[in-house]
Amino acid sequence: MKIYTKTGDTGKTSLLGGTRVSKSHVRIESYGTVDELNSWIGLLRDLDDNSRRREFMKGIQDRLFTIGSSLATDPEKQKVKIPDLHDSDITDLEEAMDKMNETLPDMRHFILPGGHQANSYCHIARCVCRRCERAVIRLAQEEPVDERVVFYLNRLSDYLFVLCRTISFETGSEEIPWLPRK
Structure with missing residues (x-):
């Protein structure tokens, strides 16, 4: 099977269900993010x-593929079978954060990203998650989006922030407080 089809050379792509849209469409931006x-x-x-x-993070990746599938599906084509996101996926993140x-x-201050390489990567993931959430919210203002997608992305960004703090704690790295200059 060839990876390239040349059907996207005109700046359009197909959603699941066959509908062609511009590659700059907010739906494409959402699932691309x-x-x-x-x-x-x-x-x-x-x-x-x-x-x-x-294993927990592999589960997050699986949920993100589920979300991507949902976002890549034309909402008018209800016959396309895609995996579901469950309420328990959101509570799993909450329970992991609580633990x-x-x-x-x-936490007594805002925290600057950095202090350890793993922590820095985690902060980048958190920021990308927030950008993803904003794109999905823009999409939801125009077209139907399962509200659990927004809930999950919101909770995931929170999870990633707590993970940043946990990585700092576990590695003995300094959490760098933001102390605004006076």
């Missing part, structure tokens, strides 16, 4: 600092 986020999560998962979280928070010191 999900794909970018999934790549960052893959990088995080592969770091030794996350070895005990690899990590049990060991973390109270």
Whole structure:
């Protein structure tokens, strides 16, 4: 099977269901950003600092593929079968955050990204997740989007922030507080 089809050479692509749209359509931006986020999560998962979280992060990647499939489907083509996102996917993130928070010191300042390479990668993933969330919200203002997609992305960005703090704690790295100059 050839990867290239040349059907996108005119600046259009097909959604699941066959509808052709511009590659600049907010739907394409939305699932493209999900794909970018999934790549960052893959990088995080592969770091030794996350070895005990690899399976959980693989589950996140699976949910992101589910979200990408949902976003890549023409909402008018209901016959296309795609996996579902469940409420339990959101609560899984909440429970993981709660567990990590049990060991973390109270946060007294905003935190600057950095302090350890794994932490920095995690902050990048968090920022991409927020961008993804904004794109999906723009899409939801124009077309139907499962509300659980927005909930999941919102919770995932929170999870990634807590993971940043956890990585700093576990590696003994300094959390760099933002102390605004006076």
